[in-house]
Amino acid sequence: MDVIALIGRILFVFLFFGSAVGHLTQTDAMAGYAASKGVPSPKLATQATGVLMIVGALMVLLGVWADLGALLLVLFLLPTAFLMHNFWTQTDPQAKQAEMIQFNKNVSLAGAALMFFGLYAGAGSGLGLTITGPLF
Structure with missing residues (x-):
């Protein structure tokens, strides 16, 4: 069961590392999108969320206070869902579906x-x- 949990952790965090790299290497483009969604201090927010994803994903992956790492990822995911992907405001059907x-x-x-x-x-x-072990 230990190996299955490790494989699950690896697969789970894979997406966050790729996204975090984008946040930190394509900051201006991503900050432009964040600005279009009304995010305050979009460049700083983009960089901060990139770091948040890396830290949370590393904690889950390595099993260093994995419980806290998981909460950090929730702290990124839920606000991002509502702030950046507010599909209910879209009028174009294709854009609405994508969001x-x-x-x-x-x-x-x-x-x-x-x-x-x-x-x-x-x-x-x-x-x-x-x-x-866990922090909490």
Whole structure:
């Protein structure tokens, strides 16, 4: 079961690393999109969320306070879903569909991150192959 939990953690965080790299290497383009959505201090927000994703994903991946890492990812995912993918404001059907898909992805990933939080906060290092036990 330890190896399965590790594989699950690897697969789960894969998306966050790719997205974080984009936030940190294509900051101006991503900040422009954030600005168009009304995000205050879009460049700083883009960089901060990139760092938040890297830290949270590394914590989950390595099993260093994986429960806290999962909560950090929830802290990124839920506001992003509502601020950046507000499909209900779109009038173009294609844009609305694209934003709805991204909204649903973020909400679903937030649910998965909450499950990781519950598993690691409850079972802690009992799931094995972690560097530390849970913080909470």
